[in-house]
Amino acid sequence: MNDEKIVVVGASLAGLRAAEALREQGFAGSVTLVGDEPHRPYDRPPLSKAVLAGRLDAKNTQLPQIRPLDARWLLGVAASALDRQRRQIVLADGRRIGYDKLLIATGTHARPWPNAAEASLNGVHLLRGLDDAGRLRAALVAGPRRVLVIGGGFTGSEVASVCRDMGIEVTLVQRGTAPLATALGTVVGRFAARVQRAADVDLRTNTTVEVLEGDAAGRLRRARLSDGTTIETDLAVVALGAVGNVGWLSGSGLSADERGVLCDASCRVLDLDGRIAENIYAAGDVARWPHPLYDGRLVRLDHWDNAISQARVAAHTMVHGHRAPKAHDELPSFWSNQFxxxxxxxxxxxxxxxxxxxxxxxxxxxxxxxxxxxxxxxxxxxxxxxxxxxxxxxxxxxxxxxxxxxxxxxxxxxxxxxxxxxxxxxxxxx
Missing domain, CATH: 3.30.390.30 (FAD/NAD-linked reductase, C-terminal dimerisation domain)
Structure with a gap:
């Protein structure tokens, strides 16, 4: 095992904790972590809360390293392809990294605005990573006349909350009947709608944004809504959910799409025929697996606790294989502070x-x-x-x-x- 090479693609919470768990469980071979961002692993939940509000500096979100890893870090370069036949990861800069075992922990990215020209307007933001939070925080501090939040899920609602705390006018547009209702149902959605309106959020439910319009200089100026109204705005935050980072797996034969990478309860990735792909595993936000507590329902969770628990199960499976199988059955949990x-x-x-x-x-x-x-x-x-x-x-x-x-x-x-x-x-x- 001392000569074995494990590559972890994804250098965030799940990737870091999996690497640590590998060492804890006695893996003595080489560990390489590949990350598309230049930053060391950092904590994402504060980005839409404390960082955006200015209560926490972005540089203070770095995750603590629990134990020495003796690992090779390749940061600021994305994986662009998987060559299963040669057992190699192809990087965006053309390098190839060989592996004996591979852990896919690439997480998710924010679903972009569907019109590329409108998405490129100055003033249109996404919020997923550390750099996103820095840019959006600077834009809010600059004092926009009104912020348009597109999407009333957790990220959109938290952004709207921060804006109101800063005294910025906010319009939140939600396709469904109420903010948070898609995830948490009618009762909580009704309550969230009342709370947001009490905070003077201009909440537009059962409504969508049809067009984002800019001026001749490419600056966002207004949005046209499905209810026939127009919102004058110079800053929009697109909060339409998360999409699995699986583009680099195209053509690999693995069962992966925007919903995530399909694996079994022991974190072993499945191929397109539903068979276990030899020596390939998944953990964290990108993993989609049959949850034992929910009769095998396929789930993918963007939850902090889940990423840590699943990373440990994946590491256990990579080290111990079939000798001592363990199923990932973490009870989903999350929290949010808003309004x-x-x-x-x-x-x-x-x-x-x-x-x-x-x-x-x-x-x-x-x-x-x-x-x-x-x-x-x-x-x-x-x-x-x-x-x-x-x-x-x-x-x-x-x-x-x-x-x-x-x-x-x-x-x-x-x-x-x-x-x-x-x-x-x-x-x-x-």
Whole structure:
């Protein structure tokens, strides 16, 4: 094993923690980390929160290295192709890096605005990496007259929150019925809409941006919306979700598309025929795998805890192979701070067909929503009540029935489940 070469493509959280886990588990061969950014691994969650708000300097987001790696770092150069026959990674500068085992940890990138000419206008921003955050922070400090946020998911809502904290006028355009509703359903979406409007966000739901228009100098000036209105703006943030960084795998025969790289629960990558691709593994935001807690449902998670847990499973599989298989079954969890509220989630909300408020009340700005699928508890979201989720996590792991019997002192007199994604008025009111 001392002569074995492992290459990790992706030098972010999952790549770093996988390399550390390889050493912890006794791998003594060579480790090479390839990263398309020039930066050492850094923490991404603060970018749309503390960094954008100016509370944290971008240079202070570097991730700590838990143990010595004795690794080769190739930063600032992207992988451009995978030659499986020769077991080589082709880099953008033409170099080829040989491997005995390969870990794909390339993560995701922000989905770009679909019109390239409009996307290139001065004032149109994406937010995914450290450099993106630096450019957007500088643009906000310069004092735009109005920021247009396209997309009401977590990144878009967090950006809108920072803008309002800075006193900048914001219009947020959301295709669906409410911000966060696509991910968290009607109940949380309705609450988020109310909170954003209370913060004087110009929230446009059930609406899309049809055209971004610039002036003769190529500077963004306005946006035309599907409701027939026009927004005068000189800064737009495109927050339309994330896409797997898999372009370099084109033609490799691996099962990979914008949804991610398909692998099994032990992080072994599958080929187009559904067979295990020898000595190739995946971890982190780019990995898509059958989650054991959700009856094999294929999931891809842009979650911090998941990246660390999956990286360790991948390293275990690479070192120990079939001798001691381990399945990645991390319970999904994430958090978000926006508009003065804290959101924390455990479990997988996507398959839910019903939801029920089990503690607190939206009217009190503090509550817990539970999510059920075919009579089973699958997720819980706490708004301004993060400490209560450990108990819900245990119930989810135990495959408890839905709605759960919590018997909390702040619970409703009677649990009343409602459809998870029932339509409601576009203004966010009943």
């Amino acid at each position: 003065g509220m804290n959101l924390k989630s455990v479990g997988l909300t996507a398959p839910a067909d019903e939801v029920a408020i089990t503690q607190g009340s939206p009217d009190a700005d503090k509550f817990v929503v539970t999510y059920g699928h075919r009579g089973r508890l699958v997720a819980a979201v706490a708004v301004n009540a993060p400490r209560v989720l450990d108990g819900y996590a245990a119930l989810i792991r135990a495959r408890s029935p839905f709605p759960p019997e919590i018997n909390a002192t702040d619970g409703p007199a009677e649990l009343t489940p409602v459809p998870a994604h029932s339509p409601f008025a576009a203004d966010g009111r009943d």
